[in-house]
Amino acid sequence: MVRETSNKHYNRRRDVRFLHRRWQVLLFALAASAFSLSAYWYQQRYHPVLLESMDQRSRDVVFRLRSPPQPPAEVAIVAIDERAIKDYGRWPWPRSLQGELIEKLKQFQAGTLALDIVFAQPYTDAAEGVQQDSALIEALRIPGTPVVGGYFFRPYKSRLSDDTALEQLYENRVKIKLVTEGGHLNDVPLYEFAETNQPHIAEHLDGLGAFNRETDVDGLVRRAPLILRYQDEVFPSLALRALAVYAGVSEGLVAAPEGITEVRLDTFGIPVDEKGRLTANFYNQNEQQSGIAMYSAADVLNGVVGVPELAGRLVFVGVTEIGIADLIPTPVNPVFPGVAMHATIAANILQEEYLYRNWDTVLIDIALIALIPLIGVLTLALLKRLWQMLLTSLVFVAILGGLFYWLVAYKSQLVSLLYPSAAMLTAFIAFGIYYVLTSQRTTKFLTGAFGSYVSPDVVDQLLAQPDSLGISGERREVTVLFSDIRNFTGISEQLPPERVVEMLNRYFDSMTNTVLAHKGTLDKYIGDAIMAIFNAPLSIPDHQVLAADAALAMQQRLVDMQAEIKASYDVDLQIGIGIHCGDVVVGNLGSSQRFDYTAVGDAVNLASRVESACKFYGVPIIVTESIQSQLNDDQVLRPLDKIQVRGKSIPVNIYELMQPTGENRRLAEQFTEMFQWYINGEFKQARQVLLDLQLNYRVDQPTQLYLQRCNEFLRQPPAVTWNGVYQAQGK
Numbered sequence: 001m002v003r004e005t006s007n008k009h010y011n012r013r014r015d016v017r018f019l020h021r022r023w024q025v026l027l028f029a030l031a032a033s034a035f036s037l038s039a040y041w042y043q044q045r046y047h048p049v050l051l052e053s054m055d056q057r058s059r060d061v062v063f064r065l066r067s068p069p070q071p072p073a074e075v076a077i078v079a080i081d082e083r084a085i086k087d088y089g090r091w092p093w094p095r096s097l098q099g100e101l102i103e104k105l106k107q108f109q110a111g112t113l114a115l116d117i118v119f120a121q122p123y124t125d126a127a128e129g130v131q132q133d134s135a136l137i138e139a140l141r142i143p144g145t146p147v148v149g150g151y152f153f154r155p156y157k158s159r160l161s162d163d164t165a166l167e168q169l170y171e172n173r174v175k176i177k178l179v180t181e182g183g184h185l186n187d188v189p190l191y192e193f194a195e196t197n198q199p200h201i202a203e204h205l206d207g208l209g210a211f212n213r214e215t216d217v218d219g220l221v222r223r224a225p226l227i228l229r230y231q232d233e234v235f236p237s238l239a240l241r242a243l244a245v246y247a248g249v250s251e252g253l254v255a256a257p258e259g260i261t262e263v264r265l266d267t268f269g270i271p272v273d274e275k276g277r278l279t280a281n282f283y284n285q286n287e288q289q290s291g292i293a294m295y296s297a298a299d300v301l302n303g304v305v306g307v308p309e310l311a312g313r314l315v316f317v318g319v320t321e322i323g324i325a326d327l328i329p330t331p332v333n334p335v336f337p338g339v340a341m342h343a344t345i346a347a348n349i350l351q352e353e354y355l356y357r358n359w360d361t362v363l364i365d366i367a368l369i370a371l372i373p374l375i376g377v378l379t380l381a382l383l384k385r386l387w388q389m390l391l392t393s394l395v396f397v398a399i400l401g402g403l404f405y406w407l408v409a410y411k412s413q414l415v416s417l418l419y420p421s422a423a424m425l426t427a428f429i430a431f432g433i434y435y436v437l438t439s440q441r442t443t444k445f446l447t448g449a450f451g452s453y454v455s456p457d458v459v460d461q462l463l464a465q466p467d468s469l470g471i472s473g474e475r476r477e478v479t480v481l482f483s484d485i486r487n488f489t490g491i492s493e494q495l496p497p498e499r500v501v502e503m504l505n506r507y508f509d510s511m512t513n514t515v516l517a518h519k520g521t522l523d524k525y526i527g528d529a530i531m532a533i534f535n536a537p538l539s540i541p542d543h544q545v546l547a548a549d550a551a552l553a554m555q556q557r558l559v560d561m562q563a564e565i566k567a568s569y570d571v572d573l574q575i576g577i578g579i580h581c582g583d584v585v586v587g588n589l590g591s592s593q594r595f596d597y598t599a600v601g602d603a604v605n606l607a608s609r610v611e612s613a614c615k616f617y618g619v620p621i622i623v624t625e626s627i628q629s630q631l632n633d634d635q636v637l638r639p640l641d642k643i644q645v646r647g648k649s650i651p652v653n654i655y656e657l658m659q660p661t662g663e664n665r666r667l668a669e670q671f672t673e674m675f676q677w678y679i680n681g682e683f684k685q686a687r688q689v690l691l692d693l694q695l696n697y698r699v700d701q702p703t704q705l706y707l708q709r710c711n712e713f714l715r716q717p718p719a720v721t722w723n724g725v726y727q728a729q730g731k
Helices: 002-046 049-065 082-088 095-107 126-141 163-171 238-247 297-301 338-351 359-381 386-409 418-439 441-450 456-464 488-494 497-517 543-569 602-617 662-679 683-696 701-715
Strands: 075-080 112-115 147-154 176-179 193-195 207-210 223-225 227-230 233-236 251-256 259-265 268-270 277-279 293-296 314-319 474-485 521-526 529-534 575-590 595-600 621-624 636-644 652-658 725-727
Touching: 002 049, 002 359, 002 418, 049 386, 049 418, 075 082, 075 297, 075 338, 082 297, 095 112, 095 126, 095 297, 095 314, 112 238, 147 238, 163 193, 207 233, 207 238, 223 338, 233 238, 238 251, 238 259, 238 314, 238 338, 277 338, 293 297, 314 338, 359 386, 359 418, 386 418, 474 488, 474 497, 474 543, 474 602, 488 497, 497 521, 497 529, 497 543, 521 595, 529 543, 529 602, 543 575, 543 621, 543 652, 575 602, 595 602, 602 621, 602 636, 602 652, 602 701, 636 662, 652 662, 662 683, 662 701, 683 701
Parallel strands: 075 293, 075 314, 112 147, 112 314, 147 207, 176 251, 575 621, 636 725
Antiparallel strands: 147 193, 223 277, 227 233, 251 259, 259 268, 474 529, 474 575, 521 529, 575 595, 621 652, 636 652
């Protein structure tokens, strides 16, 4: 009876613990969902560049994997392609030849022509211009097939607009605007200048539409504006105006307090975003069989393509020949013809093949963000084995990925993958942390003991190999990183001691996390300096590369912290970093009661002296040749000097490690050229490269230093035995 009562109490406590665990985990899931929903709301309101780009690129993957929709038969493209250029001459063609092409298209009974061509400039030869323009105008005046022309809106004025051209432009504005109470057009892109056609040509066109497009934050074109603002009016795009002429209707729009809600062709609504943009549902333009029908202008002119191919169609005419064409990068093709973008938008509207971003999409996003973490963690809470939890997590990842693909590819909903994934992963990570804290106390203790100065990956290996932390040392190649705060003495005099310690703790915390994230081992803090080693206590491949990446990340992290440090302590933190690779002895120095895992050897001293050289050269990161030789072309380095540090007999080649930007890469290339001239004793050529650097890039300390050296050597050449080595005076 006593045993039965005891078992009941035990089972009840176990059930209570189990429910307690589930409810705690549920709180983690709710917090993860709330965080992701907040980030989602922030993106919808402010459109941050990074988050917007990540969301768009995840959908791009689906568009590249899916089977593309089939385009409508009513739309075709006549391309002034490579063959047409070869047969009829380089672009721009004489207007008489363009008129001949238009005449042929009308003869072949095209339904409507949309010209991705602007006739903005008059001929320099007046007599020739009259003749050419007359031939073009005669073709435009042939009855039967209406012709829609185009023009550009510019963000700034490049010249005065012709009054007659502006009148023609205003005749083609969007005349039907339904603006509800509180509605506005403020989100529609506003332009300052219109690059129009020659008025005597435009008056014979049956409509005008804008060529403008919009590039996303990552440089790709996914959307097209159907309407644009110029001065006090709204104007249609080329695709929208061509469709209106083709269907014999008028364009219109509906505006509400949230912006544009709909663009219309008569009573036919087109779903757009608040700026009046339509996301393109791309057809496969790489293969003519599955993309919008495209014919060479050469085949039209010589009669190979005729009535059977063109009759009754909305035909877009434009240049596609690489080198002179209007080519744009899109998610499906990095060299997508601009005329095909207009045709794609028109085809989408004709067959109502839209990609939706509306309230239904938002509700789907919110449901996924809220429910996936809750269902996931409740499922994990039922499991007892770690491998079961990992497998279940992978299953949920696969389910979310499959659901995302289905919604985008088959339901045309531009849902988000980023935020449901973030909510799910955050919840799963929180559950994993909770599991570790409650079920793996021994692991927690060991991780806490070593994780403060060893990277997490190394901790895992040390847990599996505890004997590797013996007292004896071993000789091995390591990469040593030293960092030091510039003018720390001045900062210490400026702040009370308590504030200095507080600032250092924040700085050390951020820098240490960066080192550990790159599999480094924190060796020690030396005042305001940090010493870290890579490739110890356990072997790590490419440790030189990891140390270089860690240095760049530390400098970038410092940039990110500057505003916070400045606001809190009114100081500007700058650090120098030196990196060297060589053989040292690593192990535990001290006694069996207290020891410190560290590295000792000449390589450590040299790394410290290289870091000190950052002050002399005025650069943030210096590496020796032992590091430079192991880095790949993705890293940007420029040679700084060949120095002989104090106490050393062998010179050391040192390099500045720079952030991998395009400007830095070009600067490094020219500086390398200069340095080669300098080492070879060609000081005049080296000086000229330095002057070019000052003119084209920026004046920095190494450039000034070498200008001074070159000027001195030009005045008084060095000894015949000079080998380019600089004798370092400091430590």
